[in-house]
Each structure stands twice: as C-alpha cells, then as structure tokens.
Amino acid sequence: MERSAAHGGKRSLPRLLFLAALSATPWLLIVYLHLSVLNGAPASSPQPSLVDAVASDGGKDAQRFLLEQEERLRKLPPSRDATTAAAAAAEDVCEGRYVYIHDLPSRFNVDILRNCREWYRWINMCVYLSNGGLGEPVDNADGAFADEGWYATDHFGLDLIFHSRMKQYECLTDDSSRAAAVFVPFYAGFDVVQHLWGSNASVKDAASLELVNWLTGRPEWRTMGGRDHFVLSGRTAWDHQRQTDSDSEWGNKLLRLPAVQNMTVLFVEKTPWTEHDFAVPYPTYFHPAKDAEIFQxxxxxxxxxxxxxxxxxxxxxxxxxxxxxxxxxxxxxxxxxxxxxxxxxxxxxxxxxxxxxxxxxxxxxxxxxxxxxxxxxxxxxxxxxxxxxxxxxxxxxxxxxxxxxxxxxxxxxxxxxxxxxxxxxxxxxxxxxxxxxxxxxxxxxxxxxxxxxxVYADPRSKLETVKDAVDLTVDAVIDRVKKLRKEMHGVAAS
CATH class of the missing domain: 3.40.50.2000 (Glycogen Phosphorylase B;)
Incomplete structure (x- = not known):
C-alpha cells in the first residue's frame, strides 16, 4: 500500500505542478504588466516569455492561452519613456502663456524717444533713457545702495523699461493665434508728456487716435475685439482722462476711447471708478540683473x-x-x-x-x-x-x-x-x-x-527663479484675458 501510494504520488506530481503553473499564470501576467509600466518598457519587450516558462510541462492549453495573451500585449500602444515625457513637458511650458508683441510703426514708440530733449522745458530727459530706460548708474559713494543694479531712474519712465523687459519675456510668439495676450508697445506716457504744456487738444490726441485706427484694422484685433490686448503708460491715468475738447484741459483722452476701453490698460496709478485699467508699481532705483542681487x-x-x-x-x-x-x-x-x-x-x-x-x-x-x-x-x-x-x-x-x-x-x-x-x-x-x-x-x-x-529687473538680463513686477503683471493680464475669453464664449453659446 505504501509503495503503491508513493508510486501514485510521483505520477501525480507533474500534474500538480502544471495546475499550479496554470493557476498562477493570470497573477504572473498582472505582475509582468505592472512592472512593464513602471519601468517604462514596451509590453512587447524581448524578454523570456511566460510561454517558455511552462512549455516544459507540456500543457498545450496553457501555451495557447499564453500565446493569446502575449499577442494582445503586443497590440497595446507603447508607454512613453522618460525622454519623450520630458520633451513633451518642455514643449508645453509656454502653452497658455504666449504673448504676441505688435510690431508698431516707429511713430508710436522709437520716434517719440527722439524728441526727449523737448518733453520738459526745464530738464533734458534723454539721460534717463539710457540702459534700456533705467538711466545712468547712481553714485554709491556714501554706501546707501549696492555697487551693482542701481540707477537714476525717472519715476515716470516705465514705458521704455516695460517694453525692454517684454522683449525678454520667455514665452514670446510670432504666431498671434497661439497668444494668450497681445502687447501693444505704444509709449503712451512719453507721448502725452511731450504735449502736456502748450498743445491744443487735437495735437494731444493725435497719436492715440492713430493707434486705434491702426490696431482696429489688424487681424489680431478681430480675434477678441481687442480684449486680449494690453498697453501701458508710465504716467498716471489722470493724464489720459481729458473729458472735453478744450485746449486748456489737462492730458489727452486715450483712456476714454471705446477701442482702448476694450484693452487692459496699465498705469502707475489707475482711476478709482474704471475696471479696464490697472495699477503697476512705480519704478524704483533698483534693477537687479541676477537673483543673487535681490537676495543680498x-x-x-x-x-x-x-x-x-x-x-x-x-x-x-x-x-x-x-x-x-x-x-x-x-x-x-x-x-x-x-x-x-x-x-x-x-x-x-x-x-x-x-x-x-x-x-x-x-x-x-x-x-x-x-x-x-x-x-x-x-x-x-x-x-x-x-x-x-x-x-x-x-x-x-x-x-x-x-x-x-x-x-x-x-x-x-x-x-x-x-x-x-x-x-x-x-x-x-x-x-x-x-x-x-x-x-x-x-x-x-x-x-x-x-x-x-x-522691482523691475534689468531688461538687458534675465532673472532665473524670481518673478519681478513685469512677470506678475503679465501673469495677471493673461488670467484676465482668459476670463474675458470664457465670458465671450459663454455669451456666444447662449
């Protein structure tokens, strides 16, 4: 009896191994698939197959089952490896953050700068336009400043500084269809200041009216009717709020033009009752070129x-x-x-x-x-x-x-x-x-x-980890445009 039992046990052992292997197969497949995904390897990687692992047991049904499973695995799309994922992330870093800068005719910016000696009767402002609008380096003989990054900046000189910084923005595009916002580099503050004293109303308004005519004729404007556009004046909103056409009244009427009211308008001081203009900080004397200058x-x-x-x-x-x-x-x-x-x-x-x-x-x-x-x-x-x-x-x-x-x-x-x-x-x-x-x-x-x-960083360089006043402003403008775009789409859908 003992012999017979022992002998029978030896004969049944291969069958038991076969059944154990067959029952373990689904779990092995799950582990195999899990490891394939974690390792980023294609499911059809040329590793020793599970078929080979049980072939010696002679189970034809098991072999057929496993062959079908491997065939299905081969048809699955390969997972992206780390390199592909990193490349995709790099491509998307500016998605939703692109800014398009209008290439305005020079009469709206560069030509205005050429008249800097005549802006004020009592001072030559040209010296304040050097170094990208920062002015000349300050004298640090008494140690009140640092040796680097400090300039004699005019408190109304933001037009040129902001434009210079925008040229360094990390997500610029030449394709306006990809842009989250559109910057209009019109030197509105410098334009108004050259006409504040002694000019008639039509002269004060001339450049603003010409700008509106130019912008509204552009295809970029028609996308959102100018609601994705933003423009800056380095002066206060009060300089652009003239209510009448009287020659004696202060400033021009830029902010009162209907087309401009569609845009986001930036000033160093906004008006209390309007919703399309926003205040940005006055420029100080500090314009760091490196993160370390700020931290120090x-x-x-x-x-x-x-x-x-x-x-x-x-x-x-x-x-x-x-x-x-x-x-x-x-x-x-x-x-x-x-x-x-x-x-x-x-x-x-x-x-x-x-x-x-x-x-x-x-x-x-x-x-x-x-x-x-x-x-x-x-x-x-x-x-x-x-x-x-x-x-x-x-x-x-x-x-x-x-x-x-x-x-x-x-x-x-x-x-x-x-x-x-x-x-x-x-x-x-x-x-x-x-x-x-x-x-x-x-x-x-x-x-x-x-x-x-x-602070407004030195426009001739680029900060690495720190966001300055321009970075925060652009982020806020883009967020505002996104909300306006949703509102427009909601109205169109209704």
Missing part, C-alpha cells in the same frame, strides 16, 4: 538697525486745502522719534536718491500721504528700504496695486485716516508706539519679502 539686498535690509520710529520725506502743499502734509511735518518735527526730511521747491538734497534712501533704511515706519495724486513713488522706495509704509488714503495703495501687494493690508502697512489727522484727534507717534515690537518686526519682514514683486 534683502539680507542687508534685514540687518539694518532702525533707530527712528517714523520718518516723513517730502514737502508741504500750501496751495492745496485738502493736503495733510503740513500736519505730518508738524507732528514729525515735534517728535524725538521722527526723522524729518523737508523738501522745499528747488532744494537739491531731495533730488539726490541717497538722501532719503539712507534715512528709510534706518526707520521702522515711513509716512506716505497723497501728493499731486493719490500715489507716490516714495512708497516703493520705502518698501525697498524695508520701511513699513503708513498710508492715509485707501487709494494710495490698497485700491491700486492689487496684483502686487497683499490683500491683507495690515500685514505690510499701517493705515491712519486723513480725517483723523486733520481733526488733530490722532497722534502718529502714539499710534505707532502702540504696535508691539514683535509685530512691527514681522511687518518689516513682510515688507522685505515683497521687494522682488515690486
């Missing part, structure tokens, strides 16, 4: 010893009954914790950037009242120096630079209402002294972290 400057501002609690740099407005500047001068002058830089007409010290930049670097809070308009370039100079701005009107920053400044205004600034200053109900010193030191230090750190977002 930020670190330097973190290490500054801020001896003054607050500072006011500026002049009074004796002819403006609404101005609060004389109140600020009085309060600052009466406080031992305030550094006053009072600028009177024609005073040379306030024309030298280092005069106030050095003081800002040693101050915790910088007072930023309204000037001729709601906004001031000084607010950005202060942030650049790590000085927390104190605003007195919402339109000085909060309703303006929504693309570049945080929505949480209290994290980077202090607000004191103009009415409270006029009435004499508020002491600026006491208000600022009530801010706990650790909170003030945190606000300073927030301000220093904002610096990259507010």
């Amino acid at each position: 400057w930020q670190q330097r501002m973190r290490g500054m010893k801020r001896e003054w609690l607050f500072t006011f740099a500026g002049g009074t407005r004796p002819g403006d009954p609404n101005s609060i500047r004389h109140h600020l001068v009085r309060q600052c002058g009466a406080s031992s914790l305030c550094k006053l830089i009072q600028c009177r007409k024609g005073e040379r010290k306030c024309l030298i950037p280092s005069t106030f930049m050095r003081v800002f670097q040693g101050t915790r809070f910088c007072l930023q009242p309204t000037g001729d308009t709601y906004t001031r370039r000084s607010a950005f100079d202060a942030i650049l120096a790590g000085c927390v701005p104190v605003f007195f009107h919402p339109a000085s920053a909060y309703t303006q630079y929504k693309w570049h400044l945080p929505d949480e205004h209290e994290t980077y600034s202090v607000f004191i209402a103009e009415e409270d200053i006029r009435s004499g109900n508020v002491s600026i010193e006491e208000t600022l002294r009530r801010i706990p030191p650790h909170v003030a230090e945190k606000m300073t750190e927030t301000v220093i972290n904002l610096i990259p977002r507010l």
